[in-house]
Amino acid sequence: MSKSQILVNARKEGRTYLSEIESKELLRGAGISITPTKLARAKEEAISIAAEMGFPVVLKIVSPDVIHKSDAGGVKLGLGSEQEVADAYDEIMASVKQRQATAKVEGVSVQQMARPGVEVIIGMSQDPQFGPVLMFGLGGILVEILKDVSFRIVPLTARDAREMIRDIKGYPVLEGCRGQEPADIPFLEDQLLKVSQFVEQNPEIRELDLNPVFAYSDGAVAVDARVVLESEG
Amino acid sequence: MTMNKSVNELDRVFNPRTVAVVGDKKEMGYMWLKSLSTFQGKLYSVQIDPNELAGIEALGVENHSSLLDIPEPVDYVVIAVPRAVTPRIVADCVEKGVGGVTLFTSGFAETNTEEGIRLQRQLTEMARAAGLNLIGPNCMGIFNPKIGVRHSPDQYAGEGGSAGFISQSGTIATFFGLAGALNGVKVSKSVSYGNAIVLDSTDFLEYLAQDEQTKIIGMYIEGLKDGRRFFDCLKRVAREKPVFIWKGGDTEAGTRATASHTASMAESPAIWQALMRQSGAIKVDNLDEMIDTAKLLLHAKPVAGERVGLVAATGGQSVAISDAFAKAGLRVPCLSQDSYQELASFFDIIGASYQNPFDVSSNLRSLENVLRILDILDGDENIDSVVLEFSIFLLARWMTGPQSLDGFLDGLARFKARSTKPFLTVLVSVHMEERASEVRHKLTQRDIPCFPSFERGAGALRKMVDYYRFRQAEGIPV
Numbered sequence: 277m278s279k280s281q282i283l284v285n286a287r288k289e290g291r292t293y294l295s296e297i298e299s300k301e302l303l304r305g306a307g308i309s310i311t312p313t314k315l316a317r318a319k320e321e322a323i324s325i326a327a328e329m330g331f332p333v334v335l336k337i338v339s340p341d342v343i344h345k346s347d348a349g350g351v352k353l354g355l356g357s358e359q360e361v362a363d364a365y366d367e368i369m370a371s372v373k374q375r376q377a378t379a380k381v382e383g384v385s386v387q388q389m390a391r392p393g394v395e396v397i398i399g400m401s402q403d404p405q406f407g408p409v410l411m412f413g414l415g416g417i418l419v420e421i422l423k424d425v426s427f428r429i430v431p432l433t434a435r436d437a438r439e440m441i442r443d444i445k446g447y448p449v450l451e452g453c454r455g456q457e458p459a460d461i462p463f464l465e466d467q468l469l470k471v472s473q474f475v476e477q478n479p480e481i482r483e484l485d486l487n488p489v490f491a492y493s494d495g496a497v498a499v500d501a502r503v504v505l506e507s508e509g
Numbered sequence: 510m511t512m513n514k515s516v517n518e519l520d521r522v523f524n525p526r527t528v529a530v531v532g533d534k535k536e537m538g539y540m541w542l543k544s545l546s547t548f549q550g551k552l553y554s555v556q557i558d559p560n561e562l563a564g565i566e567a568l569g570v571e572n573h574s575s576l577l578d579i580p581e582p583v584d585y586v587v588i589a590v591p592r593a594v595t596p597r598i599v600a601d602c603v604e605k606g607v608g609g610v611t612l613f614t615s616g617f618a619e620t621n622t623e624e625g626i627r628l629q630r631q632l633t634e635m636a637r638a639a640g641l642n643l644i645g646p647n648c649m650g651i652f653n654p655k656i657g658v659r660h661s662p663d664q665y666a667g668e669g670g671s672a673g674f675i676s677q678s679g680t681i682a683t684f685f686g687l688a689g690a691l692n693g694v695k696v697s698k699s700v701s702y703g704n705a706i707v708l709d710s711t712d713f714l715e716y717l718a719q720d721e722q723t724k725i726i727g728m729y730i731e732g733l734k735d736g737r738r739f740f741d742c743l744k745r746v747a748r749e750k751p752v753f754i755w756k757g758g759d760t761e762a763g764t765r766a767t768a769s770h771t772a773s774m775a776e777s778p779a780i781w782q783a784l785m786r787q788s789g790a791i792k793v794d795n796l797d798e799m800i801d802t803a804k805l806l807l808h809a810k811p812v813a814g815e816r817v818g819l820v821a822a823t824g825g826q827s828v829a830i831s832d833a834f835a836k837a838g839l840r841v842p843c844l845s846q847d848s849y850q851e852l853a854s855f856f857d858i859i860g861a862s863y864q865n866p867f868d869v870s871s872n873l874r875s876l877e878n879v880l881r882i883l884d885i886l887d888g889d890e891n892i893d894s895v896v897l898e899f900s901i902f903l904l905a906r907w908m909t910g911p912q913s914l915d916g917f918l919d920g921l922a923r924f925k926a927r928s929t930k931p932f933l934t935v936l937v938s939v940h941m942e943e944r945a946s947e948v949r950h951k952l953t954q955r956d957i958p959c960f961p962s963f964e965r966g967a968g969a970l971r972k973m974v975d976y977y978r979f980r981q982a983e984g985i986p987v
Contacts, residue, residue, distance in 0.1 A: 405736035427783040
């Protein structure tokens with residue numbers, strides 16, 4: 277699906293929230309590194325997509341009504357074989373049906389399980405005064421508890437991207453410490469610039485989250501993405 | 510450089526040849542007419558109350574009963590009438606075709622009352638429809654000391670400086686002018702603009718950016734009307750002239766105050782911080798930081814290096830000065846071998862030391878030795894800036910006559926004139942506030958920046974270095 281098709285579909289259905297698959301497709305089109313993710317409408321399709329992608333894979337419920345996928349038992353990680361995918365599919369469907377019987381279910385998303393790296397997040401929100409603003413931080417507990425994040429107003433320059441990563445207190449974590457793999461910082465800078473460019477070219481986007489992004493010594497990949505559109509009117 | 514329309518129009522308002530004050534009266538102590546008594550052009554008063562006419566006449570100001578009766582064009586008007594009358598006077602300003610207006614009157618949206626909000630909306634619509642350059646309401650307007658346009662009788666007139674100031678608060682504009690002058694930071698043009706219903710900070714920033722008299726620009730901002738426009742303008746201007754920004758209402762409590770002061774909306778401190786980093790504006794958090802940094806940018810040589818040579822008068826102070834500058838992220842390195850060799854040839858090390866920092870102690874008695882130390886630091890390849898502390902005690906003990914103190918300070922001025930690096934001095938008042946002020950004043954007269962504490966000197970140097978580093982990173986000549 278092209279970018280405009282994704283947006284047209286969402287508008288037609290009166291949605292401002294894009295699905296994970298739609299969000300990822302949109303961002304991948306903008307050159308942002310993101311795990312390929314496909315929709316499987318049935319168990320057999322999930323198995324064949326998984327086999328094609330290569331194991332291990334992740335399955336997640338695809339439903340406009342299920343916002344908190346993990347809470348609904350709608351996420352299964354590290355599935356290493358066709359059998360495990362088949363079982364996980366059944367478990368997800370049963371669990372979602374039990375907890376949200378009326379939810380409209382489209383199927384599951386299938387994606388390769390990314391190798392873990394240093395977790396970072398990249399986000400965008402609209403500031404009422406200055407318009408789109410990007411946020412960068414270390415993922416997980418550091419962003420939630422310590423609010424160790426930095427901001428820049430769109431559009432970012434190369435200097436902004438460089439400084440914004442170095443501004444966070446947890447920056448030494450990205451340089452690699454205690455034998456941990458260092459992060460490919462020039463690659464992250466490039467990702468920030470690409471998100472900035474994407475946001476600048478798409479003013480209809482109200483919010484965007486790449487969370488988490490796994491950063492490696494060679495590159496980085498976003499494993500989850502969320503895009504919210506401005507409401508029409 | 511060609512000026513665009515609004516800049517051209519603002520030039521008329523900031524450099525008026527005729528000024529009219531509408532509604533000044535005895536009850537206000539004729540504050541406007543008295544403030545404008547220094548104005549070099551023609552001053553008029555507009556007042557219809559017969560009880561006020563004698564007082565206005567006594568001030569030697571020509572009065573008319575309407576703006577429209579003034580027999581020549583009016584460049585700048587100050588309106589000080591009760592709020593209910595303001596729409597009528599603004600209508601007169603439009604009809605008269607005046608250059609611009611400061612609406613001193615308050616009681617509008619900042620009161621959060623129905624009447625205030627309604628009136629503010631009415632004035633905004635009137636002024637915008639007519640293209641009237643309206644400053645305020647709820648503000649003090651323009652200060653242009655060179656031509657004697659003032660908004661407070663305490664302000665100076667006659668000699669203008671090179672610091673532009675844009676302030677949402679009238680008091681802070683006045684304070685910046687007065688405290689700045691004591692520190693060698695004199696105002697070129699300043700403006701207090703209150704609720705900013707027509708002209709906002711961005712308009713004034715654009716104006717001062719092209720004003721040749723203005724070399725640096727300070728801003729005190731509580732809120733913006735158009736953040737995007739401000740950001741784009743600031744990114745341009747900060748590359749040409751240093752811009753200092755003090756954002757008022759950086760805390761929840763402060764935000765409550767900005768709402769009732771100038772009807773400004775809460776804005777995120779984190780976003781403001783980003784804005785300043787991106788544009789290269791210098792972030793300051795209070796008036797002292799603003800003046801300290803302005804003082805250094807105007808009176809010290811530019812430097813992008815972080816290495817300081819620190820000379821303290823005594824031992825404890827040599828520790829304190831090092832901690833203060835190191836905490837500001839500046840470096841206190843060892844000197845070159847050549848410097849140490851030269852120091853060994855004359856420096857009296859009894860009760861003193863010369864690592865970096867220096868504890869000069871009794872060496873301070875000899876002006877010749879002090880200058881020699883300063884020259885060594887100025888010539889040392891490991892050092893980017895030179896800082897000298899002198900003790901109020903030793904000054905009091907050794908330099909009792911005015912002669913020797915002046916001689917010492919003249920020596921420092923000679924050093925500054927031949928030096929190639931920024932030179933800062935620190936004088937802590939301790940219990941001798943008056944004496945210290947006197948010495949600082951003498952230093953200011955000699956164009957030598959002096960700070961009342963190590964921390965303030967270090968903070969100002971940090972901000973100056975960061976500004977020139979920004980220029981360096983952007984490839985703009987330092």
